[in-house]
Amino acid sequence: MKPYEIPAEQIRxxxxxxxxxxxxxxxxxxxxxxxxxxxxxxxxxxxxASHNVPAFIIGHGESETAHxxxxxxxxxxxxxxxLAVLHGSGLGDVCVVVTRYFGGTQLGTGGxxxxxxxxxxxxxEIVPRARKVVMHTVMVVYPxxxxxxxxxxxxxxxxxxxxxxxxxxxxxxxxxxPDHLSPFQNEVLELTKGVSQALVIDxxxxxxxxx
Numbered sequence: 001m002k003p004y005e006i007p008a009e010q011i012r013x014x015x016x017x018x019x020x021x022x023x024x025x026x027x028x029x030x031x032x033x034x035x036x037x038x039x040x041x042x043x044x045x046x047x048x049a050s051h052n053v054p055a056f057i058i059g060h061g062e063s064e065t066a067h068x069x070x071x072x073x074x075x076x077x078x079x080x081x082x083l084a085v086l087h088g089s090g091l092g093d094v095c096v097v098v099t100r101y102f103g104g105t106q107l108g109t110g111g112x113x114x115x116x117x118x119x120x121x122x123x124x125e126i127v128p129r130a131r132k133v134v135m136h137t138v139m140v141v142y143p144x145x146x147x148x149x150x151x152x153x154x155x156x157x158x159x160x161x162x163x164x165x166x167x168x169x170x171x172x173x174x175x176x177x178p179d180h181l182s183p184f185q186n187e188v189l190e191l192t193k194g195v196s197q198a199l200v201i202d203x204x205x206x207x208x209x210x211x
Contacts, residue, residue, distance in 0.1 A: 002061075003131050003132060003133050004060040004061070004091075004092045004131065005090055005091055005129045005131055006028050006091060006094060006129070006130055006131070007027060007091060007127045007130070008028070008127070008128040008210070009027075009028075009127075010025065010026065010027035011025075011123055011126065011128075012024065012025045012026075013122045013123040015118060015122055017103075017107065017111070017118075018105045018111070019103025019104055020100060020101060020103035020115070021101040021103070022100055022116070022118075023046070023049075023098065023099040023100075023119075024096060024097075024099075024119040024122060025042055025099070025123075026095070026120075027094075027096075028093050029056055029058060029093055029094065029095035030093050031058060032058055032065060032067070035054075035058060039054045039097055042054075042097040043097075049099045049101055050072075050100050050102040051071045051073055051078070051098075051100040052100075053070060053071040053079055053082065053097065053098045053099075053100070053116060054068065054096070055067070055068035055082040055086055055096055055120070056094065056096070057083075057091070057093070057094050058092075058093060060092030066083060073116075074109060074112065076113075077112035077113050077116065079116075081113045081116050081120075082096060082098060082116050082120045085124060086120065086124070089124040091124065091127075093132070096123065128210075130208060131207070131210060132205050132207060133205065133207075133208050134203065134205055135175050135203070135205075135206050136176050136181050136200050136202070136203050137162070137175055137200070137201050137202040137204070138159075138174055138176055138181070138184075138185075138199060138200055138201065139171065139172065139173050139174075139201050140174070140188055140197070141169050141170070141171050141172075141196060142169060142188075142192055143169055143192075143195070143196075144169070144170055146191060146192055150172060153184070153187055153191060154174060154184070157176065157180045157183055157184040158180055159174045159176045159184055160175040160176070162174055162175055173201075181198075181200070185197065
C-alpha cells in the first residue's frame with residue numbers, strides 16, 4: 001500500500017449557521033473499534049446536543065472501511081456529505097463527529113448538507129497531517145575508533161540514531177527507511193572492513209509528521 005496522510009492530532013472547529021452551532025471534532029483512528037470509541041467520547045462530552053453525527057475512514061483507497069450515519073438528521077443530509085468531504089481530503093485513518101446544537105430555525109435539506117459538509121471542510125483544511133511509513137530498526141556493534149565516522153555515515157543516509165551504548169564496543173541502535181537501508185548497510189561493511197554489520201532487528205510502521 002502506498003503511504004497516505006492521516007491526522008497528526010485531534011482538532012476541533014466550531015461554525016455557526018443561522019443560530020445553530022456546528023462543532024466538528026476530528027481525530028486519527030486506526031481501527032473501527034478506535035473510531036467507535038472516539039465517537040462515544042464525543043457523544044458523552046456533548047450529551048445535551050441535538051445531534052452528534054459521525055463519519056470515519058479506516059485505511060485508505062481500495063482497502064478502506066468507511067462508515068457514516070445521519071444520527072437523527074433527515075436521511076442523506078449529514079453523514080454522507082461529511083464522508084464525501086473526508087474522501088476529498090485524501091486523509092485515511094480519520095474519524096470526525098459534527099455536533100449540532102439546534103438554533104431554532106430549520107435549515108432545510110440543502111442547508112443541512114452545506115452546513116455539515118462545511119463543518120468537516122473547515123476542520124480538514126487546518127488539521128496537521130502525518131504520514132504512515134515503514135521503517136527498519138537496525139543495530140550496529142563497532143569499535144570505538146569508528147565512532148565519529150559512523151555518526152557521519154548515519155547522517156549522510158538520513159539514519160535516525162535512537163541510542164548509543166558504550167561498553168567494550170559501541171552499540172548503535174537506529175531507524176532507517178527502506179530506501180536507505182541497503183546503501184547504509186554496504187557502507188558500514190566498507191567503513192569497518194567487514195568487521196561490523198547493520199542488522200535489522202525490527203520493522204514497523206511509524207508516523208512522520210508533515211511540515
